[in-house]
């Protein structure tokens with residue numbers, strides 16, 4: 001029997017000097033990056049949680065604890081791929097990913113297609129099933145004041161029957 005599931009994901013990382021800024025596996029030219037145990041790819045983390053949520057498979061910290069040295073500076077795209085494989089093993093296919101990165105600067109729109117393509121390749125789906133949007137926080141709050149970056153994602157799965 002065909003089934004459709006939606007999952008939501010959210011993540012935030014602090015901005016820090018001397019760290020890379022990686023979004024959806026794509027290095028972004030920037031004079032600052034994001035703090036974290038892994039490579040701090042806030043977008044990959046939000047999508048990973050959305051996949052796990054849609055498949056009722058827990059959350060990112062359950063599968064990849066940040067106390068585990070194995071995941072120190074880990075490539076978050078590997079975590080994302082692993083989550084997609086867990087969902088497939090549970091009988092689901094990824095129908096669609098929608099996402100938003102909220103970051104005051106730099107401008108990200110030139111990176112939209114490379115990020116969509118990299119995410120699609122990682123998830124083994126077509127690029128027209130992956131949407132990535134960008135927003136500022138209008139200079140308000142921790143994101144708007146340039147102290148953090150945030151990402152949100154909704155993933156739709158089909159199958160599971």
Ligand code: C5P
Nearest residue numbers: 103104105106107108109134135136137
């Ligand atoms: O946040 P705001 O509504 O001002 O964003 C307007 C547009 O600027 C967004 O739709 C997005 O295309 C772009 N943008 C961007 N990089 C950011 C934030 C926004 O390219 N860091």
Ligand code: MG
Nearest residue numbers: 011012042045
């Ligand atoms: Mg994270």
